[in-house]
Each structure stands twice: as C-alpha cells, then as structure tokens.
Amino acid sequence: MRDENKKHTLAEDVRLLRKAVGLVWQTDKRFVICSVWNACISALYPYLEIYLAACIVDELAVGRNMEKMVFYVTALAGAKFFFGALQDKIGGMKRTWEAPLYYMQEMLLGEKILTMDYENIEKSQIQEQRKRIREYQETFGGDLKTVFGHFEEILCAMVKIPAALLMIGEMFLVLPPEGLGRFSRFLASPASSVCIIGYALFTSWQMLRISEKNVAVQFSESEQEIGAGRVLDYYTQTYIPDYKTGKDIRLFCQNRLIEQEMDKVRAIHNGINARIMKKVGKYNGARAALEGLLTGIIYLLLGIKAMLGVMSVAGVVQCAQSVQELSYAVNGLMSGIGFARKRLQSMEPLFAFLEIESVKYRGCLPVEKRRDNRYEVEFRDVTFRYPDTSVNVLEHLSCKFVISNKMAVVGRNGSGKTTFIKLLCRLYDPVEGEILLNGIDIRKYDYKEYLGLFSVVFQDFKLFGFELAQNIAAGAAFDEKRVMDCVERVGLAGCVAGMKKGIYTPVTKDFSGEGAEVSGGEAQKIALARALYKNAPFVILDEPTAALDPLSEAEVYANFDCLVGNKTAVYISHRLSSCRFCDEILVFENGKIVQRGNHETLVANKEELYYRLWQAQAKYYQ
Ligand code: ADP
Numbered sequence: 198m199r200d201e202n203k204k205h206t207l208a209e210d211v212r213l214l215r216k217a218v219g220l221v222w223q224t225d226k227r228f229v230i231c232s233v234w235n236a237c238i239s240a241l242y243p244y245l246e247i248y249l250a251a252c253i254v255d256e257l258a259v260g261r262n263m264e265k266m267v268f269y270v271t272a273l274a275g276a277k278f279f280f281g282a283l284q285d286k287i288g289g290m291k292r293t294w295e296a297p298l299y300y301m302q303e304m305l306l307g308e309k310i311l312t313m314d315y316e317n318i319e320k321s322q323i324q325e326q327r328k329r330i331r332e333y334q335e336t337f338g339g340d341l342k343t344v345f346g347h348f349e350e351i352l353c354a355m356v357k358i359p360a361a362l363l364m365i366g367e368m369f370l371v372l373p374p375e376g377l378g379r380f381s382r383f384l385a386s387p388a389s390s391v392c393i394i395g396y397a398l399f400t401s402w403q404m405l406r407i408s409e410k411n412v413a414v415q416f417s418e419s420e421q422e423i424g425a426g427r428v429l430d431y432y433t434q435t436y437i438p439d440y441k442t443g444k445d446i447r448l449f450c451q452n453r454l455i456e457q458e459m460d461k462v463r464a465i466h467n468g469i470n471a472r473i474m475k476k477v478g479k480y481n482g483a484r485a486a487l488e489g490l491l492t493g494i495i496y497l498l499l500g501i502k503a504m505l506g507v508m509s510v511a512g513v514v515q516c517a518q519s520v521q522e523l524s525y526a527v528n529g530l531m532s533g534i535g536f537a538r539k540r541l542q543s544m545e546p547l548f549a550f551l552e553i554e555s556v557k558y559r560g561c562l563p564v565e566k567r568r569d570n571r572y573e574v575e576f577r578d579v580t581f582r583y584p585d586t587s588v589n590v591l592e593h594l595s596c597k598f599v600i601s602n603k604m605a606v607v608g609r610n611g612s613g614k615t616t617f618i619k620l621l622c623r624l625y626d627p628v629e630g631e632i633l634l635n636g637i638d639i640r641k642y643d644y645k646e647y648l649g650l651f652s653v654v655f656q657d658f659k660l661f662g663f664e665l666a667q668n669i670a671a672g673a674a675f676d677e678k679r680v681m682d683c684v685e686r687v688g689l690a691g692c693v694a695g696m697k698k699g700i701y702t703p704v705t706k707d708f709s710g711e712g713a714e715v716s717g718g719e720a721q722k723i724a725l726a727r728a729l730y731k732n733a734p735f736v737i738l739d740e741p742t743a744a745l746d747p748l749s750e751a752e753v754y755a756n757f758d759c760l761v762g763n764k765t766a767v768y769i770s771h772r773l774s775s776c777r778f779c780d781e782i783l784v785f786e787n788g789k790i791v792q793r794g795n796h797e798t799l800v801a802n803k804e805e806l807y808y809r810l811w812q813a814q815a816k817y818y819q
Contacts, residue, residue, distance in 0.1 A: 205542055213541045213548060217344045224301040224341075228294035232349045235287045240356035240526075242280045244364055247518045249273040255511035298342045305551060306330065314557045315624040320584045323553070329546040332426060336419045339543025347537035354530035361523035365516045368393070368499070371507040384498070385505040393498050397524040400491045401531070404484055404524075408532045411480045412539060418469045425465040428458060495520050557623065557644045564646045565635055570734045570765050572634060572650070573599050574621065579630035581620060590616045591788040593630070598781065603761075605776035606769045607810070608785030614769045615655070617785065618737055621767075622651050652728035653737040660720055662707035665693065666700040669726045683726035686760055688752050692719055718749055729760065737767040742775065750775075773811050782807070 205213070222229050252269045256262060306327075310318065317323050333339035373385035383389055432455055436442055446452055495517045502508040508516070574597070581591040590613050598604065606614045619625055620632060623639055631638045639647060660668050666680045667673060680700055684693050696702040696713050703712035704723065715723065721742075728736055742750040770776055777796045784792035784799065784807050792799055792807050799807040 205538065205545075207538075210538045210541050213544065214344070214348065214537060216548065217341055217541065217544065218348055220301070220305070221298060221341055221345050224297055225294045228291060228298070231287050231291045231294065232345070233352065235284065235291065236349045236353040237356055238280060238284060238287070240353045241360055242276075242284075243522055244360050244519065245276050245280075246273065247364065247515055247522070249276065250518075251511040251515035254514050255509065258510040295342060298345070299340070302334075302341050302547070306547070309551055309553070312555060312558075313553055314555050316584050316626070317553060317555075322585075323550075326546050326550050328427070330550060332423045333543040333546060335426070336422055337416060337540065337543040339540050339545075339547070341544075344537060344540045344544060347533050347540060350529055350533035351537065354526045354533060357522060357526035358530065361519050361526060364519035365390075365394070365523070367508060367512040368502075368516050374506060377505065381505060384501050385507045389498065389502070393495060393520060394523070396494060397491060397520050398527060400487050401524045401527040403487055404528045405531045405535070407480045407484050407487075408528070409535060411477055412536065414476045414480075415473055416539065418473050422466065422469055425462045429462045432459060491524060492517075492521060556626075560639075560641045560643055560647070562637065562642045564642050564650060567734070571599055572734070572765070573597065573636070575633040575636075576617075576620075577631050577633060579620065579627040579632060581616060581625065581627050583616075583625075589628075589788060591620070591627075594789055595630075596783070596790050596793070598783075602780040603766045603768065603778065605779035605782045606767065606785060607771060607773055607776055607782055607807070609810070610771060612785040613788040614771075614785050615739055616788075618653070618739065618767065618769060622653060622737070623647060650733055651735045651737060652731040652733040653739070654721075654724045654728045655739045658721075658724040660704050660715075660723060662705040662712070663703055664698075664701050665696070665704050665713075665723065668704055668723055669700075669730050671727055671731070675730075679730060680726075683729045686729060687722045687725045688749065689719065689722045689726060692722075718746060722749075725760070734765060735767060736761045736764050737769070739769045740771075742772075771810075773807070773814055784810075 218229070249269050249272055253266065253273065256266045256269065260266075310327075330339075338344075368390035369387040372387070373382045377385060437446075437455070446455070496513070499508060499513045499517050503510055503513045576594050576596050579591055579594045580589055582589045594613075594617070606617060608614050616625075620627060623632075623644065626640065631640075633639065634642065634647075666675050666677065669675070669680050669683055677700070684690055684700065692715075693699055693702075697711055703709050704715055704720075706712040706714065725738070728738070768776060768779060773796075776782055780795060781793065782796060782799055783790050784805075786806055792802070792805050799805070800811050802808055
C-alpha cells in the first residue's frame, strides 16, 4: 500500500488523473463528451463576444456603416442568445449524467469490499483506509466528480490561452512612428506590449499564490474537522438512527451525554469555519485589488498606444479584454492543476483501496464433484492467528478426515472451533501449514467453486432487509417451491403463514413499513433455510440452536437427518448432548484437536476432556 502523505510527483498525478478520467469515461461517455464541449465553448465564446464588441466600436469610431453596425449588433445578440442557450442545455445534460458519478464511486467501493479477501476486511489498516476515503471525500472533495471538474477547468484554460494569443496579435504588429521621444517610442513599441503581457502573467502568478494560500488554509483547517466529524457521524448516522438504541438512550439518560458531545463538535466546526472565513475574506480582497489594478494598467497602456497611433480603438477594446482573459486563463490553468493535484492526493486512499490485491482468486483448479460427497480434508501442521493479533488461535494443528456423514466439532468457548471452520471454508488462509482437499492445497482451487461446496450458518449470520424468500435464496430471483420446502423443513411454516405477504414479506422494516420484526430464533431458522436452499455438499452449522427455545431446539435435533438429508454435516457446538448422534466428534482445546471418536468411545475415557465436559453439562439435562 502506498503512503498517502507522501508528496506525489507530477508524473504520478498525471497517471492518477488519467485513471480518474478513465473511470468517469467508463461510467458515462456522454458526460465526458459534454464536459469537453462545455470546456471548449466556455473557453472560446468570450472571444467571440470581445471580437464582435470590437467590431461595433470600430464601426462607431471609423467605418460608421449602419448596415455593418446592425449586422454586428445582431450577431452579438444572436451569439449571446445561442451560446447562452447551448451552455444551459449542455449544463442540464451534464447535471443529469453526473449524478451516477457519485454512485459509481460508491459502487466501485462496494464491489471491492464484496470481492476482497475476507481477512482484509477486518484489518485495522484497511478499516482506517475506508474511513479516510469518506472523510477525504467529504472534507477535501477527493472524489471523481470534483477531480473531473478540475480536469474540465484545465482543459478550458488550455483552449483559452492560444485563442487569447491570437486575439492580441494587433499589439505587436505596428512599429512606432518616427519623431517620438524615447519614452513614448518605448510605449508605442511591441516591447511595451511584451511588458503588458508580462505584467498580466505576473498578476496571474500573484493571484495563483493567493489561491494556493486560500486552498492551504481550507485544507489544513478542514483536516482538523476530521476527528470531530467522526464523532458527529457516529452519533447522527450510527447510534441515534438505530431505533434499538432508543431503549438505552432513554433508560440511561444518554441524551445528555450525546448533546454534550454534539455541542463540542459544533463548537469545533464553528471555530474552524470562522477562521476559514476570516482568512478567505482577506485573500479574496487581495485578489480583487490585483484584478482591478490589472484592468486599469492594461487600459491605460493600450490607451496610450492608441493615442500614439499604433493601435485602433477597436484594437484597444479587443486586446485589453483578451489580455485579461489570458491572465485569467493562465491563473485558471495553474490553480486547476494545483487543485486537481491536491484532490488527487486526497483520492489516494480510494485508488490504493481499489488496487488491493485479492490473493484468494489466484487458484484455477476445478473442484471435483463427487456424487457420494466423500471429500477427504487434511489440515497439515496448520497455525493461524487473526489479522492484527499476535496470539495463535490454532497451533500446529494436523488432522485428516473423510467428511461423508455427520461430524461434530466440540470444545469450550474460544477453543478455536469456529476458526477451524473459517479456515476450512477459506475465509482465512493459514499463517503456516496447508489445508488439502482430496490431496490438493485448497488455495489451488477456483475460489468461487470451492466456496460453492459449503453451506454455513455462522452464529453471527446476517439477514438482508429484503423479502424472506430473497433472504433464503440469497438472490433477487428464486424458486418459490424450493423456498417453501426449506421453510417447512426448518419449522418456519407457521411463522410465514402469519406474515402479511408470506414469503414475500421483508424481514426488517428498513425498506418498508410492511416488513416483519423476526425474533432471534426465527432469524436463526431463516439462516438455516438459506443454508439448505444453497444445496451445497457440506452443511456446516455453528451453534445452530443457540437462539432457539427448548422446544424448537428439540425439534431441530429430531429432524436433523431430514434437515440435512444425505449431505455431509459439520456441526459445531459446546453443548455435547446435541452432538451425540454424530458419527465422528473432534474435541478442541486451546487451538488443538485433543480427542476424536464417536460419543460412546469418547465418553468412556474418563481421564480426558470430553468426559469432563459431558459430566459438567449432563447434570443440566438430567
Ligand atoms: P470457538 O468457536 O471455539 O468458541 P473461536 O474460533 O470463535 O472459538 O475463537 C477462538 C479465539 O479466536 C478466541 O480467543 C477469539 O477471541 C479469537 N477470535 C475469534 N475471532 C476473531 C477475530 N475476528 N479477530 C481476532 N480474534 C478472534
């Protein structure tokens, strides 16, 4: 990962700009085409107006031809109307097509999170990066839409500068007449025109410095807002909107605490804004003074040239305004580049995030499809610890088993049972050692195909806020009969019959007031139904009855064979009574398998852990 605080080289920024523009192009080509048109029209239209105004002045001062005068006035009015309407139209089209840009950035991020290696998601470094992306977007405008806006600004300036140079040609064409004094001769000469351009560019540079200070103030003050913004986001977007927290807020009078915290954040924001406004006001005043001075000096010098007979009145109008346009264009170009570079730097976390490599997808071997579901799994000297931790959760674990029937993984809380399953399902890769499926390292298999082998219900499963059937099918489209079959097998039929729209009822109220409010036990049954619907060869259930009442629990055990059918089931529990029916039981302790066998053989060994756990729990079930 790159260091986002490191200053970029120009080449790096150009690469990032190309990438940003490329992403916008991919999202909507029409938006890019519209923006290029807009930049060209914004760059060239002022010169048309300046040219026609100069022609009118010329007719007034010299030609005095009424027909030509009417023509120029009509052309000026027509051009104003036509280009005004055109810019309005293009602006409208741009606004329509730029909306998806924001979603596109969100979609890119979402897609990346959905497909990145699971273990990356919980790394603190990556979580920090995700926060930075949003904060930089909100605080510094580090997003595609804003950066593209600067691209348009740069493009406009690049068209404007050569056009301005063409328009000011008259300033250099006529040599001073004979008989003038030294100073007048200089004022009338092309050399003084070069000085005027030099002064205009010097003013641009001064204005640029002011802009840079302005930007620096805004960026550095805004940086201090980030910490306060996190607190505000936490309260306003996470804590308060979740109606479930309403209970705690009321019972523990947390509103006082929240109000105090919000007041602190508000005070920080107000202080920062006041400081920004004070400094920005000062800079804007200086800018306006420079602009006024530039206009005055240009008109004065060009006016003198006209009086000395080296320029026409129309030429003064055309050149004075064009020199100012040149100055603004140079300023626009430089500040556009400066802003774009700063914004691109703030997009660094986003680009770096999108570039995170997913090693899980490297494998390409197809997974053998066995009709008898007899898959041989081997953990070979596997050691594992979670990201950002230093304690091994599994330590030199070696075991080999053929999963063909029902297998249980038991042990005390925290002994590593769920972790063992997470490794089997390749949510994480071992830190040392390897896991083999039918003699081949599971990293070599095609990741999606390999994941397709497992239907897992973890304890901390999550349901979508969508329809019940979509939750069970884990997709927008589903087979209604299959959904109903799974609903019945897990004992949810009664509950579904009571729902307003049956299997079409949303399972939360997030999107619709008609959504159901399912209990923990019902949610667990829905998760079970989802595992059955997937119809994978391995069904893995992690404490599948933890949230169920005793009757539902007994029902699940009684129907267990019917539930999983002829599939291989791996069953994780610390409740030993619920694993008795399994053909093989692995007993975990401190990240190792300390015993294995069926219930009868394990319970017969009174010296070992299984017997002690069994005894400790048995008294509650007698
Ligand atoms: P079990 O399923 O046997 O109750 P787990 O496999 O869930 O145990 O957890 C084993 C150990 O790993 C515990 O000490 C737990 O705190 C730790 N652990 C589990 N998940 C994570 C995680 N995502 N990050 C860090 N440590 C974890």
